[in-house]
Amino acid sequence: MPSDLQEPQEQLRRIGGLVRDSRKHRGWTQSQLADALGTSQSAINRIEQGNQNLTVEMLTRISEALDSEIVSLGRSGPVHLRVEGGHRLSGEINVKTSKNAGVALLCASLLNEGRTILRKVARIEEVNRILEVLASIGFRTRWLNEDNDLEVVPPARLDLANMDVEAARRTRSIIMFLGPLMHHETTFELPYAGGCALGERTVEPHMTALRPFGLQVKATAGSYHAEVGDTTGPHRPIVLTERGDTVTENALMAAARRDGVTLIRNASPNYMVQDLCFFLVELGVRIDGIGTTTLTVHGVPKLRKDVDYSPSEDPIEAMSLVTAAIVTSSEITVRRVPIEFMEIELALLEEMGLDYDRSDEYPAANGRTRLVDLVVRASALHAPVDKIHPMPFPGLNIDNLPFFALIAAVAQGSTLIHDWVYENRALYFTELTKLGAKVTLMDPHRVYVEGPTHWSGAEVICPPALRPAVVVLLAMLAAKGSSVLRNVYVINRGYEQLAERLNLLGARIHTFRD
Numbered sequence: 001m002p003s004d005l006q007e008p009q010e011q012l013r014r015i016g017g018l019v020r021d022s023r024k025h026r027g028w029t030q031s032q033l034a035d036a037l038g039t040s041q042s043a044i045n046r047i048e049q050g051n052q053n054l055t056v057e058m059l060t061r062i063s064e065a066l067d068s069e070i071v072s073l074g075r076s077g078p079v080h081l082r083v084e085g086g087h088r089l090s091g092e093i094n095v096k097t098s099k100n101a102g103v104a105l106l107c108a109s110l111l112n113e114g115r116t117i118l119r120k121v122a123r124i125e126e127v128n129r130i131l132e133v134l135a136s137i138g139f140r141t142r143w144l145n146e147d148n149d150l151e152v153v154p155p156a157r158l159d160l161a162n163m164d165v166e167a168a169r170r171t172r173s174i175i176m177f178l179g180p181l182m183h184h185e186t187t188f189e190l191p192y193a194g195g196c197a198l199g200e201r202t203v204e205p206h207m208t209a210l211r212p213f214g215l216q217v218k219a220t221a222g223s224y225h226a227e228v229g230d231t232t233g234p235h236r237p238i239v240l241t242e243r244g245d246t247v248t249e250n251a252l253m254a255a256a257r258r259d260g261v262t263l264i265r266n267a268s269p270n271y272m273v274q275d276l277c278f279f280l281v282e283l284g285v286r287i288d289g290i291g292t293t294t295l296t297v298h299g300v301p302k303l304r305k306d307v308d309y310s311p312s313e314d315p316i317e318a319m320s321l322v323t324a325a326i327v328t329s330s331e332i333t334v335r336r337v338p339i340e341f342m343e344i345e346l347a348l349l350e351e352m353g354l355d356y357d358r359s360d361e362y363p364a365a366n367g368r369t370r371l372v373d374l375v376v377r378a379s380a381l382h383a384p385v386d387k388i389h390p391m392p393f394p395g396l397n398i399d400n401l402p403f404f405a406l407i408a409a410v411a412q413g414s415t416l417i418h419d420w421v422y423e424n425r426a427l428y429f430t431e432l433t434k435l436g437a438k439v440t441l442m443d444p445h446r447v448y449v450e451g452p453t454h455w456s457g458a459e460v461i462c463p464p465a466l467r468p469a470v471v472v473l474l475a476m477l478a479a480k481g482s483s484v485l486r487n488v489y490v491i492n493r494g495y496e497q498l499a500e501r502l503n504l505l506g507a508r509i510h511t512f513r514d
């Protein structure tokens, strides 16, 4: 709770609202929550209306049942943001390196018996969790300087029995330990992967892709049990059934230390996969076809090299910052945008009426990725003629889709947004209605957004998904008056000091704890 003194009745009403929001995020009815707590639906209804006195014990049980910290005591509780919205932004901001390459490269450091240095790694919670896991199994990891250069030194032997399971469970990226670990152990356990709650996110494609390398994975209670058998394969090209990013990365890491040549077809050529390929090349693995859907990997059984690599900038952060300019009708310069992965998004924005300039291209620190600076100007946008939907790269990035829901809310007219990929993410777009947007959920995958919006401030709990949470924050920048965004761990999972960096552009965001 904010520290301001409030009438007890008002406090109960606000807590009730938080319980209701958390329950809805979980997708539960009042009766389902009542069952989980061994109470009645009418009691839950009273709690949500603020008509029921609550003990700390009851609040703790509700928080546990909903897997959401509703209130907490002391300094270590969740972090919230208070936003004074309605202010224009101005100035320049650099895009940081990507979360998804950062975690992939940390997983890939498991392949290297030498020292790995990664430059300017995004210092975000997702990276912190993987660092905790690496430290728990024996790696020495340290941040070298203020620039976020990171050193990773492997132990002589991994101590998998000591794995920090709590940290591992909080990330989706842990699934990318499967490919590298098969080069270390013949049997091992990995906890189930977490990440954004986006509905069913199967790991079946990972199992299918790794089986020809001799890895058998069984899902047991809460963990994957992996066994490495015959490692002479694959004897045929690996054909991925879907062009997933982390599954391609797992196949690449399995192939990297295999004694032989592996062909991966229907590979994702997306930004994090390209960064992983460049890193593996740096380590001494030859890969043909980087940036295409067919990768040929010439494996090297022993990789022992002191390697120094700079992952590239994050196209999703670039999109987030462009969106910040659009919703606040501001002119800002977004520097270091990896243009190959933002081109379709920009073409669509141009079609919707965005006025922007782009600089000449220059190389990222990895020497390969092409960057530009973008000047985004205040523009009157209109809805696109066709629906907006994502595709595997090269297509409109699925993680950028939520930003289009917000942009559609400031554009004149009606936009259909179709998230065919994730079962639950479109549902979170309706959070924008709390701030005044007209978002109509047609089915779990489709929303109509009717703009322009007259924004108004509100108190919202972060949805349990990174991009939809950032979208709510950006809408709060546009809403005149005061808003509160609660429990922003999910944002810090993927963005480094986002509030502080937006404040440097003129936003007014204050970080606080209960």
Ligand SMILES: CC(=O)N[C@H]1[C@@H](OP(=O)(O)OP(=O)(O)OC[C@H]2O[C@@H](n3ccc(=O)[nH]c3=O)[C@H](O)[C@@H]2O)O[C@H](CO)[C@@H](O)[C@@H]1O
Pocket: 100, 103, 172, 173, 200, 201, 202, 241, 242, 243, 244, 245, 246, 247, 272, 392, 398, 399, 421, 422
């Ligand atoms: C750590 C990391 O890198 N995470 C990214 C990665 O997660 P990750 O690789 O884990 O993506 P998922 O396994 O969740 O795949 C995304 C979803 O798309 C579906 N699918 C994907 C490809 C395809 O050709 N057909 C298809 O149906 C999958 O069934 C799944 O439902 O990719 C996602 C999709 O780009 C991004 O949201 C995540 O930010």
Ligand SMILES: C=C(OP(=O)(O)O)C(=O)O
Pocket: 172, 173, 194, 195, 196, 399, 466, 467, 494
């Ligand atoms: C869905 C995302 O990430 P993750 O795969 O880490 O859950 C994301 O980056 O938006």
